[in-house]
Amino acid sequence: MTSTSIDPSLPAAGREAVRRPRTARQTTTYSELSRRVQDAGLLRRRxxxxxxxxxxxxxxxxxxxxxxxxxxxxxxxxxxxxxxxxxxxxxxxxxxxxxxxxxxxxxxxxxxxxxxxxxxxxxxxxxxxxxxxxxxxxxxxxxxxxxxxxxxxxxxxxxxxxxxxxxxxxxxxxxxxxxxxxxxxxxxxxxxxxxxxxxxxxxxxxxxxxxxxxxxxxxxxxxxxxxxxxxxxxxxxxxxxxxxxxxxxxxxxxPNHKGMPIVPEGARVDFLRRQVLVSRNIDGGPLTDLAMGGLNYQIEHHLFPSMPRPNLRRAQPIVRAFCREVGVNYTQTSLVGSYRIVVRYLNRVGLGERDPFTCPLVQSSRN
Structure with missing residues (x-):
């Protein structure tokens, strides 16, 4: 994993990020990210x-x-x-x-x-x-x-x-x-x-x-x-x-969501965290982009679904830096590594192990 990668259970920093009470800053975070992406011209048709x-x-x-x-x-x-x-x-x-x-x-x-x-x-x-x-x-x-x-x-x-x-x-x-x-x-x-x-x-x-x-x-x-x-x-x-x-x-x-935390049915959370904390990006170059149809930039795709596929790679550093700035964990790993996570997650779910994959959004939904 890269230095910004996280385990599906998320570290303490991620838990704290989603446990904080919703504030005006949180409700406007996505708007600020959207402004930066639009200013970079990344929503223009290709x-x-x-x-x-x-x-x-x-x-x-x-x-x-x-x-x-x-x-x-x-x-x-x-x-x-x-x-x-x-x-x-x-x-x-x-x-x-x-x-x-x-x-x-x-x-x-x-x-x-x-x-x-x-x-x-x-x-x-x-x-x-x-x-x-x-x-x-x-x-x-x-x-x-x-x-x-x-x-x-x-x-x-x-x-x-x-x-x-x-x-x-x-x-x-x-x-x-x-x-x-x-x-x-x-x-x-x-x-x-x-x-x-x-x-x-x-x-x-x-x-x-x-x-x-x-x-x-x-x-x-x-x-x-x-x-x-x-x-x-x-x-x-x-x-x-x-x-x-x-x-x-x-x-x-x-690889994009399997093995990431499961959000409880009644949880409420702002759009940025809802999309980022349960999504996973995959490492790779142009060949990976072609083989996965751009879905290897899953975080950027979920944040900006109408963004043209070739712009997702250019949006990635903007989104990753912004997530670091606001304390939202950004997960990225290799394709093989993601498959290992998927297999491990599905087997542990089948064995009835809840805790390792309980979403930290559970706590925020109860506050």
Missing amino acids: YAWYWTQMLLMTGAFAGVWVAFGLLGDSWLQLLVAAALAVVMAQFGFLGHDAAHRQVFASARWNDWAARIMAGAFAGLSAGWWGHKHNRHHSAPNQEGRDPDIAPGVVAFTPAVAQARTGFGAWFAARQGWAFFPLLLLEGLSLHVASLQVLAARRDLKFRRVELVLVVGRLAGYVAVLLLVLPPGKAAAFLAVQLGLFGVLLGGSFA
């Missing part, structure tokens, strides 16, 4: 960067299918499947950026960009994902509010783990080791969730458009595989693509 990325990824997507057609019935198609997973993950990141209004000044343009990149290229529902992800941003790591820590196959909070019995309890005690293998199923899970919501949520905006995009994309994809490849190779192609796609997306989102 049209050239995004158009370049979208054109490059569209070209790469087309190139993958040209290679698929030229190879024909060959086991080398598994390399094409891996390349397709990488390109689809990049479209997922671009769809994420558009959904956050990072790409265009126009909300309409951003919405359509998200629908097309998520639906037509990645086979995901932007409407479903956007609703879920916005809830996460409004209350990250907060019990009862953040859907990313809601009960599921993995128990992300002690309360969920302790309610499980039998095989569920046995699995929860070892779930940290299973978490990353489970990411191999994340791609399939995302497609299934998209289809389920589109089938059930008739009130979803532009539902019919998304149905055409998502169902057409997925059905057309499977049809093309079966037209060119025998069933066994088609299944292998699909397994490689879905597995790697899930690992790339899930492996980019998992």
